[in-house]
Structures are given as structure tokens and as C-alpha cells.
Amino acid sequence: MKVIACYSMKGGVGKTATSVNIAYWAAKSGLKTLLIDLDPQGASSFYFRVKPSKKQWGERFFQAYEALLKHIKASDFENLDIIPAHLSFRNFDSLLSGLKKRESRLKRILKGFNKDYDLVILDCPPSISHLSESIFIASDIVLVPVIPTTLSERTYEQLLDFFKEHKYPKTHITSFFSMVQSQKSLHKATIEGMSQRYKTFLKTTIPYSADIEKMGEHKAPVDVFAKSKPANLAYSELWKEIAKLIKS
Template sequence: MHIVALHNLKGGVGKTAAAVNLAAQAAEAGIPTLLWDLDAQAAATWCLGAQARLAKPPRKLFRRKAPIGREAARTQWDYLDLLPADESLRHLDDLVAKGKDGGRLLHGLLQPFSENYALVVLDCPPSFSRLAEAVVRNADRVLCPLIPAPLSLNAWRQMAGHFDRKRYGRDKLRPFLSMVDRRRSLHRTWAETPPTTLRGCLSTWIPYATDVERMSVRRAPLAAFAPRSPAADAYRRLWTELAEDLDTRP
């Protein structure tokens, strides 16, 4: 089972859109996929037409007093299941902090899913946290969407430096450009030649598009209502690039 996380220190960079569309592309390829919405804002849950509610409180699930597998629910798309968010996930970092080893705790929760899924996509809340560290420890790849701007590059440097110092993020982090507006000269320049400091940057970039914003209205991935759009094609290419990268993971 592959584990792919979507993470960034900043919000509003297209993280959830990427998580939903990559999971949908994997499912469309016939790969049994679980999207786990770890963000209390529940944007991924909303975009897949589900309710942001868990049957059991996260404190029971993370302390393994209740089976987390029962929280996974089918979506209307074949091969795509969802483990929805819950507003109480805002306290999730405290639950991870109380564990002796957050990475081991999350590993124990993820492993049973390998019986039913070949891919788990984690949509993470934007922050530096113990949860983020646990996610990076367990993920095969951590994708970081970046808007082409100096502040985004600075956030990337902080994130890469932090996880490198922890010695478990090296070679897992994969930045990619998101919300690229080719009307802007800086966006065009970065899309053609990303900064050299973006180590491991994926070549596919995601355009700024109204169709992506419509996901929250249609409550569906792009492949379901705008499959021929430039944004849908970009996510399709991003998934192909990611799948090839996963096949060569160390």
C-alpha cells in the first residue's frame, strides 16, 4: 500500500483540490483508494459530497479503543472511499502528542487499511505539528503545492529544512506548482523553469482555473464534471508522474 500526503504550511494553495483529484485519478485507474481527510475544515469531505462527521470521537479512534476502519465509507465513484473529517479533529495534534511515538501511532492506524486499499491519500491541515511529523514519517511521498511567489518559496524552505533536520523527510518531499496564472510573468517563468531550490519538484503544474473552484459547488472531482478541462488534464498528468515516482521509491 502506498501512502501519499498533501501538506503545506500555508492554506489556500490548492492542497485539498490536489488530494481529491489525485485520489479520483487513482480510482479511475482501477486502484482501490482511500482519501483520509485529516483537516478539521473538512474541505475534502465536502468536495466528495459527504458529511463531516465520524461515528466515534477521534480520541477513541487514535487511542485504538474503536476500529477506525469502520469509519471509511464508499463514495459514488468506484474504487474511491473516504474517511471523513470531523470538527473535533482540531484537537488531533494533542492526541498525537500524548502518544509515546506519533509516527508509530499513525502507522498502527494506517496498516489495517492495506487489506482493502492499494493507495491512501492524506489531506493534512496546514501547519507544523506533531501530526505533520507523524504523517511525513509514514508517507511514501509528501506532495507540497506551491503558488509561484517568493513567500511560497520561503515556506517551502522552512518545511524542507524542518523535515530534513528530523531525518525522516529527506527524499520524500515533492513540491509542485499550483494555481499557476500564466497571465503573470513570474508564474510563467516558474512554470517554464522552477527555482533550483525546489528540490525534487514535479514537472507538472496545475493552472489557476474556475473549474477547480467549482468543485466545492458540484461537490465532485474534476473528472466527474469537467473531464476535458485544462485543470483536469493537469491533474491527470500529475497523477501519472506521481505513480511513476512511487514505483521508483527507495
């Protein structure tokens, strides 16, 4: 079983759009996939029409994987299950700060899913925190969407530095350009520059597209309502690149 975290310190960069579409393509390719929505705002749960339970169960999340089992919901798609976010997940950071061996908690809990799933995708909230550290340790790939602007490069550099400092042994940072507007010269120049400076970028870029915004209206991955559109083809290509990485 592999674990992919869609992560960025920044909000609004496409983590949720990516989690939803990648989870969809992974499941479609035959991998038993579990999407865990760690962002208390619950956007990826919403896109898959899955409602959280009414119980405030966040406190039990890091105890044992059995606590999570009850909250697994089937999606409308074969091979794809979801653990929806709950508002109580907003307390994860203070919850973790009170736990022993907090950094490895999430990793230990996810191990429980090894038998039943090939792939776990974590849709992460934006921040750098105890929760993010436990996410980094639990993941094989930290997948970072980057909007190609000057400020994004600074944030990206900070993340790489953080990883260097902490030496996470098995985790790889992999990134891709998100919300790309190729008519903008700043986007073009940043993509060229960053692709040369960092060897962490996938080839596929995700265009800025109204079809991705429409996921909220349709409450579905892009393939369901915009099959032949560039945004959908881009996510399908992005998945193919990621699939190669997790096989190797």
C-alpha cells in the same frame, strides 16, 4: 500500499483540490484508494458528498485502525472510499502530545489498511505540528502544492530544512506548482528559478482555473463536469507522474 500526504504549512494552496482529484484518478486507474480527510474543516469530504458521523470520535483515531474502520464511507466512484473529517479532529495535536510513541502512531494505524487498499491519500490541515510529524513518518510521498510567489519559496525552504533536520528515512518530498497564472511574470520567473534550485518539482503544473473553484458547486472532482478543460487534463497528467513515482 503507498501513502501520499497532500501537505503544506500554508492554507489555501490547493491541498484539498489535489487530494480530491488525485484520489479520483488513482481509483479510476484501478487502485483501491482510501482518502482520509484529516482537516477538521472537512472540505474533501464535502467535495465527495460524504458526511461525517455525529459521534465525536477523534479521541479514538490514534488507538487502533479498527476504530477507523467504522468510519469508512463509500464514495460515488468505484475503488474510492473516504474517511470524512470530524470537527473533533481539531484536537489531534494536543491528543498526540499526550501519547507515547506519538510520531509513529499514524504509521502504525495505517498499516492496518495494507490488506484492503493500494493507496492511502491524506488531506492534511495546514500547520507544522505533532500531527504533521506523524504524517511525515507515515507517508511515502509528501506532496506539496506550491503557488509560485516569492513568499512560497521561503515557506518551502523552511519545510526542506525541517526535513533535513529530522531525517525522515523513507519519506520523499515531491512538489508541483499550483494555481499557476502563466501570464504573470512573477509566476513564470518563480517557476523557472525554483525548478532549477530544487529537484523536487514534478513537470506538471496546475493552472489557476475557475473549473477547480467550481468543484464546490458540483461537489465532484473536475473530471465529472469539465472533462476536456485544461485544469482537468493537468490533474490527470499530475496523477500519471505520481503513479510512476509510487511504482518505482
